Amino acid sequence: MNVYPNIFSNNPLDRVSYLRSNPDWIKKTIAKEDTVFTPFWRGKPFVSTISGLVSGNSSPDQQSPAWFPLSFFEDKIIGSSMVIFLGLLNNKAYFSIDISKISDPDNEVGLKDLGIFEDLMVLSSQAIDPGELAILGQAKAIFEWHNSHKFCSRCGSESSLSEAGYKRICGACNSEHFPRTDPVVIMLATYNDGAFLGRQKRFPPGMYSALAGFIEHGESIEEAVARELNEEAGISTKKVSYHSSQPWAFPFSLMIGCIAEANSENFKLDEIEIDEGRWFSRSELKKAIEGNNSNFFVPPSMAIAHHLIKNFVNSK
Ligand SMILES: [Zn+2]
Structure with missing residues (x-):
């Protein structure tokens, strides 16, 4: 299947949900010699550049997920950790182990000098193999859910x-x-040769992005897009079309990217939600996508908003 290459999508693992529900199969699979485990600690994956620990799918100097055999971890570490199954690839099983209960993983688990625990958001803008980034996103979202639903x-x-x-x-x-996965709509409102971007107070100075919001109960994707645009920017929607989606493990959302054709250029900002917002011309956005606009900038290519804007820029 051809999936739009949003960061955190295109996970190469086969999740074999029909097998993972069988405790005997999981027990047998955990014990297999070639089965590997990647550690997480307090929300951060463990990454390394050591060739025996990484897959080699990323460039050699790039920190990428480190995979260990079960024998690397002492029984007491395993006993105090959360172990989750991620999937199979070429008959090899991939798991993740959350060792957050250990206060000093470098020394207590023996990870010192083997790599570092790095923020997934930081890793997402680096040159990691996209498949491995998607696997880390899968693991992080599952751990986040368990840690908040005890x-x-x-x-x-x-x-x-x-x-x-x-x-x-x-x-x-x-x-x-x-x-649980929380669906979020993120939409680029367009009208003729312009697209609407806004900025929230928490954004870095100068950054504008597509508007977004959680889908509510009893609401379709299209209805959520129209409601959010109306509530946040007073924009009236004529037609909604789907672009692509992005799993977003902060903590466990699915970003659903849409293009919303507006009825007019009229808008009125909700000043509590949106700090500033306006219509931008296609040529302004083209420069911003290329990183050549000095007045404002748009999110980097790891964010689906970047791709919605790029799609608009390239659509004419
Ligand atoms: Zn109960």
Whole structure:
């Protein structure tokens, strides 16, 4: 399948959901000699440049995910960690291990001098193999979900990880809880030769981006796009079309990228949500995409907003 190359998409692993729900298969797979584990610590993946630890898919001087055999980790480390199954590639199994309960992973786990724990957002703008970046995004989102859903939402008891990370079960009331993905619409409003960008107060000075917001219950993607544009910028939407999507592990969203054709250039900003916003011409945006505009800039290519803007620039 041809998937638009947004960063964090195009994960090469086969998740074999029909196998991972079988505890015997997981146990057997964990014990296989060629099975590998990549560590996470407090939200950050462990990356390295040591050739025996990395896949070699990224350039040699690029920090990329380090993969260890189970034997690298002492039993007490494994016992205090969360182990999740990621998938299979060429019959080899890939897992991730969250060692966040260890206070000093360099010395207690023996990772010193082998690499570093790096922020995934920082890694996403580097020259890592896109498939491996997608795998790290998958692992981070699952860990984020477990770490924020430790207790049963039905009875309040502590729940436990099941099915290699794809479920939590409450031992007290037997209810099952499944990993959650929060859908977000991100849309570029267009009218004739212009597109609308806004900036939130938290953005770096000079940066403008496509508007975005969470989809609410009982709402279609198109309705969420029209509502958000109306609420945030007073823009009336004529037609919505889908562009592409991006898994976004901060903490566990799916960005759904759309183009929204507006009825007119009229707009009125919600000043609480949006600091500044205006229509930009195609030529202004072309310069910004190329990094040649001194007045403002747009998000880098790791963000889906960049691709929505680029699509608009190239559509004429
Ligand atoms: Zn419960």
